[in-house]
Amino acid sequence: MTPPHNVDKLLADAEILQNEYDDEDTAASRLRIEREVADTWWRSALLLESSAQRVRSELPEDAPRDRARVCTAQHEQAAYDLRKLSTLVIRDTRAAHHIALLARSCRVEPASALIFACLLHLADREGAQFWWQFSAGAGSATAALCLHLMHTQRGELRDAEHWAHEAAFLEDLENQSRPDDDLVCLLRRPPRQGHRGTWYTPQSMIQRTMAILHSGVAASTRVVDSPALAAPPLCRSLAVAVQRLEAKSDDDYGTIPKASFELAARLEDCAVSSL
Structure with missing residues (x-):
C-alpha cells in the first residue's frame, strides 16, 4: 500500500498539472479537433468526386451530357x-x-x-x-x-x-x-x-x-x-x-x-x- 504522504504528494502534483491548462489551451485543442474533422470531411468529398468521375466515364456515349456533367475533383x-x-x-x-x-x-x-x-x-x-x-x-x-x-x-x-x-x-x-x-x-x-x-x-x-x-x-x-x-x-x-x-x-x-x-x-x- 502507498504511504499516505506519497498519495498527498501525487495529488498535489496532479493539481499543479491541472492548473497548467488555461482557456487558450482549451481553445487550441478545440481548433485542432475542428481542423481534423474538416480535413476528414474534405478527404471524403474528394473520394466522392473521384467516384462520380469514374461513373461518368462508364456512361454510354449517347447519355445526355448536361445530366452527366460532374465537377472536376x-x-x-x-x-x-x-x-x-x-x-x-x-x-x-x-x-x-x-x-x-x-x-x-x-x-x-x-x-x-x-x-x-x-x-x-x-x-x-x-x-x-x-x-x-x-x-x-x-x-x-x-x-x-x-x-x-x-x-x-x-x-x-x-x-x-x-x-x-x-x-x-x-x-x-x-x-x-x-x-x-x-x-x-x-x-x-x-x-x-x-x-x-x-x-x-x-x-x-x-x-x-x-x-x-x-x-x-x-x-x-x-x-x-x-x-x-x-x-x-x-x-x-x-x-x-x-x-x-x-x-x-x-x-x-x-x-x-x-x-x-x-x-x-x-x-x-x-x-x-x-x-
Whole structure:
C-alpha cells in the first residue's frame, strides 16, 4: 500500500498539472479537433468526386451530357493548374539563364529555384518540393502557389491552406517592393482596400499569375488551355537532361537534385521549339 504522504504528494502534483491548462489551451485543442474533422470531411468529398468521375466515364456515349456533367475533383484541378503553371514558368525567356546561374553559383536566387523546381515537377523527378520551399522562403509568391497546388493535389488540406496564406502575404510584399528580377511581380497591381479579400484568394492569384506569365512567353510557344491536357510534355532532350541530374540525399528533405549546365543548354534549345 502507498504511504499516505506519497498519495498527498501525487495529488498535489496532479493539481499543479491541472492548473497548467488555461482557456487558450482549451481553445487550441478545440481548433485542432475542428481542423481534423474538416480535413476528414474534405478527404471524403474528394473520394466522392473521384467516384462520380469514374461513373461518368462508364456512361454510354449517347447519355445526355448536361445530366452527366460532374465537377472536376479539386485535386485533379490542382494537378492541372500545377502542370500548367510550371510550364509557363519554364517558358519564361530568362529561364535558361536562371538555370545556368543556379549551376554556376553557390548563391541561389528565388527565380532560379522556382524554375528548377518546375522542371523537376514536369519531369516527375523528386526534389521539386525542396526547391519550391527554398524559393518561397526567399520571397517568391509563385513558388508558394505551387506548394499550395501540390498539397491540394495530395489532399493535404492544412498544408495547402498554409501556403495559400503565404502566397497572399508574399504577393503583397512583391506589390510593395517590385524587384526588377522577379518573374511575375512586375505587372501586378496592389488591390483596392475594399477588394483585398477576393484579390488574394488562391484561385484569383493562380489566374493572375498565369496571365502575367503568359505575357512573358513567346506567342509561338504558349500553352494551349485544353481541358484534356494541362500542358504539353517536356521535349525529349530536356526530360533526359533532368533525369541525368546528380542528386544528394538529405535526412530531412530526401533526394535533392542539383542543376547542371547541360540542363540550361537543353532548356535554351527547347525554347526555340515546342517544349
